[in-house]
Amino acid sequence: MAYFCSQVLSTSFFTPKPQIPVLLSPGVACIKSSQPYRFLHLKAMQDNKVSMPTPGDESKVRVPHVLTVAGSDSGAGAGIQADLKACAARGVYCSTVITAVTAQNTLGVQGVNIVPEDFVAEQLRSVLSDMSPNVVKTGMLPSTGIVKTLCQSLKEFPVQALVVDPVMVSTSGHTLAGPSILDSFREELLPMADIVTPNLKEASALLGGVPLETIADMRSAAKAIHDIGPRNVLVKGGDLPVSLDAVDVFYDGEDFYEFRSSRIMTPNTHGTGCTLASTVAAELAKGSQMLSAVKVAKRYVEAALSYSKNIAIGGGLQGPMDHLLKLKSNVLRRPFDPCDLFLYAVTDSRMNKKWGRSIVDAVKAAIEGGASIIQLREKEVETSDFLEAAKACLKICRVHGVPLLINDRIDVALASDADGVHIGQSDMPAHVARALLGPDKIIGVSCKTPEQAQQAWIDGADYIGSGGVYPTNTKENNKTIGLDGLKTVCLSSKLPVVAIGGIGISNAQAVMGLGVPNLEGVAVVSALFDRECVLTETRKLLEVLKESTKIAN
Ligand SMILES: Nc1ncnc2c1ncn2[C@@H]1O[C@H](COP(=O)(O)OP(=O)(O)OP(=O)(O)O)[C@@H](O)[C@H]1O
Numbered sequence: 001m002a003y004f005c006s007q008v009l010s011t012s013f014f015t016p017k018p019q020i021p022v023l024l025s026p027g028v029a030c031i032k033s034s035q036p037y038r039f040l041h042l043k044a045m046q047d048n049k050v051s052m053p054t055p056g057d058e059s060k061v062r063v064p065h066v067l068t069v070a071g072s073d074s075g076a077g078a079g080i081q082a083d084l085k086a087c088a089a090r091g092v093y094c095s096t097v098i099t100a101v102t103a104q105n106t107l108g109v110q111g112v113n114i115v116p117e118d119f120v121a122e123q124l125r126s127v128l129s130d131m132s133p134n135v136v137k138t139g140m141l142p143s144t145g146i147v148k149t150l151c152q153s154l155k156e157f158p159v160q161a162l163v164v165d166p167v168m169v170s171t172s173g174h175t176l177a178g179p180s181i182l183d184s185f186r187e188e189l190l191p192m193a194d195i196v197t198p199n200l201k202e203a204s205a206l207l208g209g210v211p212l213e214t215i216a217d218m219r220s221a222a223k224a225i226h227d228i229g230p231r232n233v234l235v236k237g238g239d240l241p242v243s244l245d246a247v248d249v250f251y252d253g254e255d256f257y258e259f260r261s262s263r264i265m266t267p268n269t270h271g272t273g274c275t276l277a278s279t280v281a282a283e284l285a286k287g288s289q290m291l292s293a294v295k296v297a298k299r300y301v302e303a304a305l306s307y308s309k310n311i312a313i314g315g316g317l318q319g320p321m322d323h324l325l326k327l328k329s330n331v332l333r334r335p336f337d338p339c340d341l342f343l344y345a346v347t348d349s350r351m352n353k354k355w356g357r358s359i360v361d362a363v364k365a366a367i368e369g370g371a372s373i374i375q376l377r378e379k380e381v382e383t384s385d386f387l388e389a390a391k392a393c394l395k396i397c398r399v400h401g402v403p404l405l406i407n408d409r410i411d412v413a414l415a416s417d418a419d420g421v422h423i424g425q426s427d428m429p430a431h432v433a434r435a436l437l438g439p440d441k442i443i444g445v446s447c448k449t450p451e452q453a454q455q456a457w458i459d460g461a462d463y464i465g466s467g468g469v470y471p472t473n474t475k476e477n478n479k480t481i482g483l484d485g486l487k488t489v490c491l492s493s494k495l496p497v498v499a500i501g502g503i504g505i506s507n508a509q510a511v512m513g514l515g516v517p518n519l520e521g522v523a524v525v526s527a528l529f530d531r532e533c534v535l536t537e538t539r540k541l542l543e544v545l546k547e548s549t550k551i552a553n
Pocket residue numbers: 078170171198199200236237238239246247248261262263264265266269270271272273274275276298301302305
């Protein structure tokens with residue numbers, strides 16, 4: 001549902017007075033300040049895009065846009081590079097005005113080259129005069145001249161919100177912006193800011209060097225910095241003693257809020273501050289109110305730190321975090337190979353119960369016996385137990401490089417990060433499953449007819465399960481299509497096919513002997529799991545299948 005605030009009262013944004021967010025109607029926030037009213041226009045989001053038609057062309061969609069004015073970090077954990085990645089991860093467009101080029105790595109800062117003030121001004125003009133960013137976020141502003149230039153540009157081209165990360169000293173102790181800029185920060189930039197996000201050292205510097213060690217100190221500092229003029233202050237606690245949680249203190253001129261997350265024990269914290277401020281900016285650009293933007297940003301930093309906890313980049317003390325690791329975990333996953341369908345083991349909770357084994361033990365034994373792919377088909381377990389079992393099986397499958405699919409339950413596949421799903425004709429359509437699971441997960445569809453097989457292809461399935469080839473007790477009221485039906489489905493599709501239904505040691509060769517090139521293997525339930533020893537049965541079936549390929553060749 002789209003809501004538009006048609007008007008943005010822009011020129012008078014930058015006032016130093018407190019504000020109270022008031023929700024006027026869904027999606028439209030009004031912030032009370034010393035001027036009449038200021039609108040942060042909130043818009044509906046679809047696929048992380050704000051549907052904001054450009055005037056005169058209703059078919060075009062403007063994406064939320066953050067302009068970052070910051071320094072380049074050659075190590076790419078902080079600065080401009082962190083801002084670009086954080087905005088990308090949050091689905092927001094990010095343009096860049098570079099104020100300095102730094103030579104940095106995980107050991108520290110080896111050099112700084114400041115971009116001439118008039119060239120910073122030229123970059124600002126290029127972006128602001130044409131591209132209408134919603135929000136400006138600042139990072140390293142290495143000279144008073146650059147601070148003044150920025151303030152001048154913002155007066156000429158006002159934006160909806162200004163996020164100031166008052167970068168001063170790198171974690172390694174290198175000065176990125178010296179004390180000479182403090183006056184221009186206090187007098188010009190901070191009074192224009194919607195939020196300022198100092199870490200402990202920066203908060204201390206802004207207040208003339210007061211020591212800050214505790215959360216109570218952070219509160220006093222937030223209040224004192226608020227008096228300088230920014231509408232909101234977030235004092236970040238990344239540098240609190242490591243024994244303490246990572247607590248940030250937010251002050252909006254009226255109330256204090258503590259944002260607390262457990263401290264993630266990792267050396268990869270370089271760039272957390274830039275990332276936090278960029279994410280706040282990104283959320284504001286999408287239309288969030290300040291408090292929600294800060295909340296989301298804090299959660300995102302925590303998640304990104306946690307994903308990057310163990311990555312090893314560089315030999316120094318403080319590594320970068322990887323903002324897009326979650327995306328990459330799918331991209332880097334071994335791609336689906338049709339050969340995976342060769343010996344496809346499908347679990348069954350009733351059979352496991354009957355033989356007194358857990359799902360995990362059943363899966364372990366099947367893998368050890370040579371199963372090339374596993375599907376968890378658990379019709380009778382509670383969702384929470386299913387999820388736990390899926391996670392446990394996934395660990396085993398990953399170690400052995402065997403894909404794990406979930407039958408029917410897309411929610412369980414998503415929650416466990418399984419490799420994909422297998423769905424039937426009466427489940428969610430495959431194209432909807434694809435939209436939910438993304439491009440990298442495996443989707444298999446049960447098909448009995450060429451029409452269904454064609455639809456599976458159109459819907460973006462990766463393989464077809466076709467059967468029942470023979471009568472089976474595993475599935476009630478399941479029509480048997482026989483070897484002829486299987487062959488018809490195979491010949492009607494480009495997709496790889498796995499045969500299913502009543503297949504075991506005695507008939508696997510007959511199935512594989514059909515000799516259609518896209519028939520990749522057999523899927524079995526009872527022949528493995530309704531037996532005393534899953535391991536032995538899987539081994540035997542593997543031998544039969546190998547034998548059938550020798551005969552075929
Ligand atoms: N180890 C950690 N675990 C969880 N959160 C952390 C950790 N370290 C920092 N944070 C969080 O990261 C955000 C950035 O805070 P921090 O104090 O590190 O900023 P910073 O010093 O400006 O960072 P940098 O200069 O490296 O970019 C805050 O929300 C803080 O609570």
